[in-house]
Amino acid sequence: MAGTEVIARDLRDYARYLHVGVASDLDLIRMDARYEGCNGDGFTFLLSPLADVMNFVGLNLVDAAFRMGMNKMRNTADGLHATAYDYGLAEIENQERLNRTNRGGNRAI
Numbered sequence: 001m002a003g004t005e006v007i008a009r010d011l012r013d014y015a016r017y018l019h020v021g022v023a024s025d026l027d028l029i030r031m032d033a034r035y036e037g038c039n040g041d042g043f044t045f046l047l048s049p050l051a052d053v054m055n056f057v058g059l060n061l062v063d064a065a066f067r068m069g070m071n072k073m074r075n076t077a078d079g080l081h082a083t084a085y086d087y088g089l090a091e092i093e094n095q096e097r098l099n100r101t102n103r104g105g106n107r108a109i
Contacts, residue, residue, distance in 0.1 A: 009092055011084035019077035023070050030066035034058045 038058030040051030081089075 006087045008084045008087040008089040011080055011087065012089055015077045015080035015084065018073055018080065023073050023077075026066060026070050026073065030062065030070075033066070034062045038062060 035058070038054045040054035040058075043049075043051040043054065
């Protein structure tokens with residue numbers, strides 16, 4: 001698109017956010033859905049067969065759905081990171097490393 005400015009550093013930061021932040025949040029949601037939302041302990045007497053169904057859903061379907069979602073989220077993050085490199089992120093990161101070297105940070109080899 002003509003006239004669209006892409007800030008490679010921001011794209012990289014968003015990719016990191018998706019990869020680390022959102023993916024770990026999804027894992028917490030998965031655990032809540034599996035152990036709380038699909039808990040069959042409340043089904044007693046006539047509804048007791050539903051407890052087995054909820055345990056099956058919690059153990060199999062919820063995990064599979066969230067695993068797929070987390071993989072897609074990480075793949076999206078990897079794609080954004082690769083796109084950031086296409087927009088010049090390598091030069092920006094090299095400059096950041098040089099700046100840290102001047103301040104006594106990482107050593108330039």
